[in-house]
Amino acid sequence: MAGNSQRRGAMRKTGTKKGAVVGSGGQRRKGLQGKGPTPKASERTGHPAARRAKAADKAKAKTSARRPKDAKxxxxxxxxxxxxxxxxxxxxxxxxxxxxxxxxxxxxxxxxxxxxxxxxxxxxxxxxxxxxxxxxxxxxxxxxPPYDYVEPADLLDTPGRTQPLIVALDGVTDPRNLGAIVRSVAAFGGSGVVIPERRSAGV
The missing domain is CATH 3.30.1330.30 (Ribosomal protein L30/S12)
Structure with missing residues (x-):
């Protein structure tokens, strides 16, 4: 009867090129299999932590290329x-x-x-x-001797702080002023102070 091949349970002639009408051939079962443990946030593409980690790696590579190990x-x-x-x-x-x-x-x-x-x-x-x-x-x-600084991205991952307080400075060349600012940031519970590599007082 015409159209019987579309009914559930109907038989199809041997050698037909069409696939099975009923059933998934086990594909659904494969789709339900686990994909392993969830990767860390820093390893997930598009995650903010992954972007910060990538930026930190780039900054470290740039700093290493610019400054030799014995630099002062x-x-x-x-x-x-x-x-x-x-x-x-x-x-x-x-x-x-x-x-x-x-x-x-x-x-x-x-x-x-x-x-x-x-x-x-x-x-x-x-x-x-x-x-x-x-x-x-x-x-x-x-x-x-060079001071052991950290990258700005590291300050964003301060433990226990969802919104870390970070103060960025520019043009502060007097170490006494820098020291006063650092002490004030610490008193307010800040996570860190960002200073330029050049034309700025250092720690």
Whole structure:
């Protein structure tokens, strides 16, 4: 009878090219099988944690490519250099500009460096400009070991904080001002302070 092949339970001739009318051939059962444990948030494509992790990896790779392992940080300016020397910050050398106009801060920096047996180098202004990356050095530059900073993305994952308080700074070159800001952020329960790599006071 015409159309009987469409009825449930109807038989089809051997050799037909059409597939089974009834049943899924086990495909539905396969679709119900588990796909394994849920991946971590940082491993899921499109998840905010995954985007932060990817950004952190890129930033670390960029920093590593720009700075060699034996690189040193520098402190610029008369007040920052004198304050660091007074505080006993470990430093490797003091650079003084040739023919610089001396004042009490320059003399004190040179005296402290000499008392500590620290290398004291007198260099042209062009050399200080190069070492400071164009920053305002006022004729004094102090080389210190690099501080172990973290990436901004790491501050977003502060344990126990769904909305971490992060303060971003720009153009703060006086370490005393930076210290006051850091203490204020800590007093308010902040997660961290973001500072530029150049033209900024360092920790």
């Amino acid at each position: 940080d520098v402190l610029l300016g008369r007040n920052p250099v004198v304050e660091a020397l007074r505080a006993g910050v470990p430093a490797s050398a003091l650079y003084v500009q040739q023919f610089v106009d001396t004042d009490d801060r320059v003399r004190e920096a040179v005296q402290i460096a000499a008392d500590k047996g620290m290398p004291l180098l007198e260099v042209p202004r062009t050399e200080l400009d190069r070492m400071s990356g164009g920053g305002v050095h006022q004729g004094l530059l102090l080389t210190v």
